[in-house]
Amino acid sequence: MQPLQNVNVRDTVPLIAPRYLKSEETISDSAMRTVVEGREAIKRILSGEDSRLFVTVGPCSIHDHVAALEYARKLRELAEKVKSHMLIVMRVYFEKPRTTVGWKGLINDPHLNETFDIATGLRAARRILLEVNDMGLPAATELLESITPQYISDLLAFAAIGARTTESPTHRQMASGLSMPVGYKNGTDGTLQVALDAMQAARTSHSFLGIDSEGKTCIINTKGNPWGMLVLRGGRTAPNYAPENVQEAVSKLRALNLCDRIMVDCSHANSNKDYTKQHIVWNDVIQRRLDGETALAGVMVESNLFPGSQPLKNPADLKYGVSITDGCIGWEETEELILSAYEKMNPTPAEVTA
Numbered sequence: 041m042q043p044l045q046n047v048n049v050r051d052t053v054p055l056i057a058p059r060y061l062k063s064e065e066t067i068s069d070s071a072m073r074t075v076v077e078g079r080e081a082i083k084r085i086l087s088g089e090d091s092r093l094f095v096t097v098g099p100c101s102i103h104d105h106v107a108a109l110e111y112a113r114k115l116r117e118l119a120e121k122v123k124s125h126m127l128i129v130m131r132v133y134f135e136k137p138r139t140t141v142g143w144k145g146l147i148n149d150p151h152l153n154e155t156f157d158i159a160t161g162l163r164a165a166r167r168i169l170l171e172v173n174d175m176g177l178p179a180a181t182e183l184l185e186s187i188t189p190q191y192i193s194d195l196l197a198f199a200a201i202g203a204r205t206t207e208s209p210t211h212r213q214m215a216s217g218l219s220m221p222v223g224y225k226n227g228t229d230g231t232l233q234v235a236l237d238a239m240q241a242a243r244t245s246h247s248f249l250g251i252d253s254e255g256k257t258c259i260i261n262t263k264g265n266p267w268g269m270l271v272l273r274g275g276r277t278a279p280n281y282a283p284e285n286v287q288e289a290v291s292k293l294r295a296l297n298l299c300d301r302i303m304v305d306c307s308h309a310n311s312n313k314d315y316t317k318q319h320i321v322w323n324d325v326i327q328r329r330l331d332g333e334t335a336l337a338g339v340m341v342e343s344n345l346f347p348g349s350q351p352l353k354n355p356a357d358l359k360y361g362v363s364i365t366d367g368c369i370g371w372e373e374t375e376e377l378i379l380s381a382y383e384k385m386n387p388t389p390a391e392v393t394a
């Protein structure tokens with residue numbers, strides 16, 4: 041008899057249950073405070089009570105614990121300086137949705153060598169998030185596998201549903217049960233509708249299959265997540281952060297009674313995947329906010345310790361602090377962009393009278 045199931049499955053490997061991983065990598069009081077305060081601050085920005093700019097900035101992907109924490113320490117210090125005008129949340133991205141194939145992130149392949157030690161990856165992700173939150177820096181990540189949130193979502197202030205998964209019912213259902221505000225990217229072809237559909241689906245309750253904290257398969261009944269934010273990331277043929285794009289998005293969001301405060305992704309298709317162009321998007325968004333455009337509530341930037349990107353071949357040959365996925369701006373430029381925007385938002389008395 042030919043087997044009817046698992047024909048293309050090599051093997052299956054049991055994983056530690058979420059509850060046990062969490063009890064081994066426990067959240068501290070200070071990390072808990074960071075998560076709660078980060079989520080509340082984002083909600084206030086989304087509801088318009090807080091007029092600060094929500095900035096999600098950090099590496100395209102995390103592949104090195106030491107570099108991630110060095111970046112987090114620098115960002116924490118900068119966040120403190122600009123906190124009167126900006127809420128800074130670090131991009132701590134562990135799951136990469138690939139267009140075809142490629143390294144899928146630290147959770148999937150933490151040793152960067154196709155050994156796919158996901159148990160170690162989940163623990164590494166949790167440890168990094170614990171340390172980042174412990175510093176007082178809130179974290180954002182893209183959630184790709186529907187099981188991952190059970191292991192790390194208590195450490196997230198913001199989650200993203202990416203351009204490749206905004207249309208996926210599984211991701212919308214997952215988002216409907218998440219405890220933090222969620223950003224929904226427009227589709228890779230630039231269409232807004234998939235993100236608008238996702239926002240409507242995710243604010244509704246759903247019942248679907250998942251795992252509980254013991255790792256048992258179960259039916260998950262959600263309440264619906266009311267906190268959604270549209271993220272404009274550009275499309276295959278053009279960017280979509282121009283005033284007319286934002287205007288169109290705002291009218292569509294309002295017509296559906298969805299949150300009309302938008303995030304612009306400076307990277308991806310808005311900069312034609314050229315990291316050296318992210319500053320153009322950033323400066324344009326900052327200027328338009330200064331000119332009074334309140335719909336532009338958030339900005340996303342892909343940034344690392346050092347600029348550019350490098351191919352992942354031999355992990356031992358990797359340069360420290362350089363992205364192994366999308367090209368990123370370096371720390372120097374990141375600091376310059378954030379500080380110069382802050383100075384424009386917070387002019388000194390001398391600048392005001394000049």
Ligand SMILES: O=C[C@H](O)[C@H](O)COP(=O)(O)O
Nearest residue numbers: 100136137138139140142366
């Ligand atoms: O942000 C990351 C990438 O843009 C995304 O994972 C797709 O990458 P790829 O087109 O190189 O696979």
Ligand SMILES: C=C(OP(=O)(O)O)C(=O)O
Nearest residue numbers: 100202203204225273308
């Ligand atoms: C993959 C990402 O973006 P997008 O879904 O817009 O391609 C990302 O922000 O890392």
